[in-house]
Amino acid sequence: MSTFRSLAASLAIVLLGPLTPLPGAEPKAPVTPTARPGDRPTWNGSRPRFVPPVDAPIADPFRAPSGPFGPGNRGIEYATAPGTPVRAIGDGVVAFAGQVAGRGVVSIDHPSGLRSTYTGLGDIFVRSGQSVAQGGPVGRTVTRLHLGLLDGRRYLDPAAFFGGSPAVLVE
Template sequence: MSPTPAIRPLLVALTLVGSLVPGVVLGPDAPVSPPEAGAVTGPVRVPGPDPDSLRRTWSWPVSPRPAVLAAFVAPRSTYGAGHRGIDLAAKQGQQVQAVDEGVVSHVGVIAGRGTVSITHASGLRSTYEPVRGAVSTGARVSAGQLIGTVAGRSHCGGACLHLGALVGSAYLDPRPLLGGGPVILLPLAVGS
């Protein structure tokens, strides 16, 4: 069954937005009608930076390097369930630093939590919560610069810092962007 002409633009928009979300692949079963003559088919290239080219370009926002308490879980739809960032072990009052240089695009409270967002030259935006901001919107910051302190309630059940990464309105997994030592694979013990 094909959607009505009034619904078709909404479904196409949702398909395009859905294609921005890592891990979401809309196949031939997607609820959109076949393309009209002359329409572009195939994968849609999202404008913006290639996340693979940005691997290990961000520094850790808290020091010493924290444990990752909760991993990124891509939402299956724009407003669907998921974990749109990673949770890092942190203490109340702990200093939070910018992961990369950029311009502070937001300092304020969202859903009762203090938040800071920074737009970077790469086109990515980093988000931090719960944070009491020590910077102002429009300020230029350098990588490692103090932007605030962990403050207020978190969704972790204890103190943590939620770090998000966005390109446009699509969330990315920030973990590959963070620096760290090389991955070393060790052999399995045989016969132990």
């Protein structure tokens, strides 16, 4: 196998020429990931008081899955109309803002160690690394909004952190 690799490398050099950096290009140090989603600090046990991200009824409440791939709702889905303003549920720093599988998503890391995620955004008003205040604008919905709350890789019911705000279900 090593003979084959040597032959392939030699053939590549003959066909493509020696691999040299472009003029002015500095060699870069290898990139070592500093953190993966499950490696970030987890919930410190304090019970933060969050606020609902929208003024809309709940279309589908949190339903804990029976296992890692089991059915359930790993958050709250709100019955929002297109263009509904979405607010941060608590103070934090934007960890991600962009598209995932064609859907607008924002993730916010909160000082408690929890992470909130907002999926279903048509317009995104924040960028990664930006500090946001509780109630501050995050974006606008394109259809329904899904709010998730994570402790590392474990999903929590966001409504349990709304400080007594009643959860209103769509019948």
